[in-house]
Amino acid sequence: VTSFRVGLLGHGTVGAAFDALLRERADAVEATVGRRLELSGVLTRSRGDFEELLETSDLIVELIGGLEPAREYAERALRAGRHVVTANKQLLSHHGAELLAAAREQGVELRFEAAVGGVVPIVRVIRETLAAAHLERVHGIVNGTTNFILTEMARTGASYEAALADAQRLGYAEADPSDDVNGKDAAAKMAILARLAFGAAVELEDVTYEGIEHVTADDIAYARELDLALKLVGTAERVDGGLSVRVHPVFLYGGHPLASVDGSFNAVTVESPAITEITLSGPGAGGPQTASAVLGDVISAMIPPAVPPGPAQPVEIVTDVESAFYLHLEVADRPGVLAQIAELLGLQGVSVKSVVQKGLGADARLTIVVHPVRESRFLAAVGLIGRLDFLRVPPRWIRVIEEVFE
C-alpha cells in the first residue's frame, strides 16, 4: 500500500482534532481509497519547517486561519504541485480566485468544504449535481451564529441584544461578532457557492448583504401568526441572463425546507427543474465537526480527480430582483387607511397577497404580505406610504421567500 502524506499547518483546536481523527480513521480510509493516510509533519509558530514539510507531503492542510501567512503557504504549496485543503473562509473570500487559478495551472486540488457549509458536504454535492442538472438557484443558511441568535429570539421572545449576549456566553458568537451579525461572513460563503454552482467569477464585492442587527422581537412575533419564520438567508440565482447573489434577513413559510433549520445548524437548498430541490443540513463549523469536514476533503483529493473545473466566467450581477415582502405598518385606526395604502401599492404594480389587521385605536397595526415584485417598485411604494400622515412609526418591511415547488 502506498502512503498519502499530509502536512498540517496549525495545531489549535481544529488542528489537534484533525490530527487525532486522521489516526483514528486511517484504516477506514485505506479500505476505501487504497492508500494509507500519514501525517508527514506539523508546522506551528514554535516548531516545524515549511520547506521540509512541503518536501515530504502530498497534501497540505491549512488550519492556521487568517490571511498571512496562510495565503503564502497555500500558494507555495499549490505552486509546488501539492493539493491544499483549507477551512479558512477569510482566505478564500480574499484570495479564492488566485488560489483556484494556481491549483488549475498545477493540476492539483484546492478543497474547502469546511469553510463553507461546516460538516454539510454542500461543495461536493453541488459539484456532483452540477453535471447532471442545470442549477437555477441556491438558498443557504450559512452562518451558525446568526441562526442561533434568530432561533433564540423566536424561542424566548428575547431582544437581539439579549440573544447575542446568550450566544456569546455559550460560545456560538465571538467577542467581536461584527462580521457574523452584519451578514459579511454569509456573503463571503455565498460568493463561494455562487462561483461553484454557476461557474461564474463572483467575488465578495458582488454580493449585496444585510445583517440581523435591526431585527426586533416584534417582527418575529407578528410574523409567526402568519406561519413565517425569520432566517438570515443567502440566495444565489440566475436572473435575466445574469446572476443575483445576496444575503438578507427573510421570512420563510413553515413548509420551506430551510424554515425548520434551528440553532447553530447550517443548511443549503439547491434548486433545478430536473431535480426540483435538494436540501442538506447539519451542524455549522465547530472543533471536531470541522476536522471531519477537512478529512472528507483530504479523502476526496486522494481519489484521482476528474477534469478540474474550468476558469470562472465573467457574469453580469443583477441587483434589482423580484421578491415577495412582508410590510408592517402601525397606523391610526380610522376609515380609508387601508384603501390609501392599497392604492399606493397598486400604483407601483405591487399585488397584495394577505392583510391582517390587529389592535384598535392607538395600537392598530397592519401586517401585509405582497406577491413577488421587482424590489425597486416595492421600495418606491413604501417610500410613498412612509409619507402618509396616519402612520405612527416608519414602515418596517422584510423579504419573504415562498415555496417554489411542492
Add this chain to the structure above:
Amino acid sequence: VTSFRVGLLGHGTVGAAFDALLRERADAVEATVGRRLELSGVLTRSRGDFEELLETSDLIVELIGGLEPAREYAERALRAGRHVVTANKQLLSHHGAELLAAAREQGVELRFEAAVGGVVPIVRVIRETLAAAHLERVHGIVNGTTNFILTEMARTGASYEAALADAQRLGYAEADPSDDVNGKDAAAKMAILARLAFGAAVELEDVTYEGIEHVTADDIAYARELDLALKLVGTAERVDGGLSVRVHPVFLYGGHPLASVDGSFNAVTVESPAITEITLSGPGAGGPQTASAVLGDVISAMIPPAVPPGPAQPVEIVTDVESAFYLHLEVADRPGVLAQIAELLGLQGVSVKSVVQKGLGADARLTIVVHPVRESRFLAAVGLIGRLDFLRVPPRWIRVIEEVFE
C-alpha cells in the same frame, strides 16, 4: 475527447426522460469529466439486441423494472465488465448481494442512487462520509407514498382510507399500494442503506417492518398537541455490537430534522459523533427526477473509481432495541386510574416523561410519553395495562424518536 457509451434498457417514462437528459447535459458532463456521453443504443421489448448493445457500451442503464429479465441483463452486463446503473429497488432487494459480488469480481461499478433516495444523493454522501466518520445511525423517510398519505392525514384530518384514495388519484400511490403502505418498500431501501453505512450483509429478511395501514387520524391529532409529527421512519443503527434495522410509524418531536419533511419528499439523517448529524432531503422518485439521479450515477461511474467497497460482513441482527413510546389510553374517569397505570409501567422499569389527561367521564383519555426503554419491557407493561378493567378500548402505542443531539 474519448466517448463514454451508455446502453439503455427500457424506454418508458423514466427511460425517455433519461434519454433526453443525457443529450441535454452532454456538454456539461464533458466539461466536468472530460469524456463525451453518448447513447450507444436502446433495448425495448420491440426493438434492439442485447448482445449488440453490450458490445458497444461502456455502461448499461437498466430501467426495465421488475425482476426478469432485468436481473439477467444486469448480471450479464457486469460479467462482461460493463458498469451498471439501475433504479430498480426490487432487483436490488432480491439480488443486490449477488450483483454487488459480480461487480466486485469484475472491478466495475454497480450504482443505484435512484433506487434508494430518489433524487437525494444519499448513497454518494454515505459512501464519502463513511471513510471520514464512524456512522452510528441512519434514519430515513424513504417512501414517498406513505409520507404523502401521512402528510395529508395531518393536514386535513382525513382518514387513512381517504388519504390513500387521494394519493392514488394524484398519482402518488399505485393502484395496488400494498408494498408501499405495509412498509416493505421502505424496509428494502433500509436494507440497502444499512449495507452501505455499516458494510454489513443486511438482507430484507433482517428488517423488522410495520406499515401505516392502522394509523388513525386521532393518533395524529392527539399527538400534535404534544408537538409530535407522525412519519414512517426507517432506522439502521449499531446496537450492542450488532445492528438493528427496522421500519415503523413513529412520532418525531418538532425539532427533529425529519419532522418537517412533508408530502412525497424523502429524507435521510446520518448520525455520528464526529459529524453530529447530516440531513439530506429532496423529492422521492418521479419521472424526470429519477432520470437525473440515474445520470448522476452514470457520471460517478465515469470517474475512475477508488478501491471498490469490500464484501459485506456478517453481522448480528438485534431486535429488542430501546425506544421511547407514546401510549394512548381511553379510560373511565375515576380515582386511582393513573396510579395503577404508573405502577405497571414502573414495575417494568418504564419511566414516564409526560402525561396529558383530556376529556371527562366517558371521554377521558390519557396521553403518556415514556423515556427510551427496552421494547420488550414496554410491551410487557402494555400487556398488563391492557387487562385493567377501567380501559374502554385496547391501548394504542407508537414509537417516538427524540432529538439525539442539539
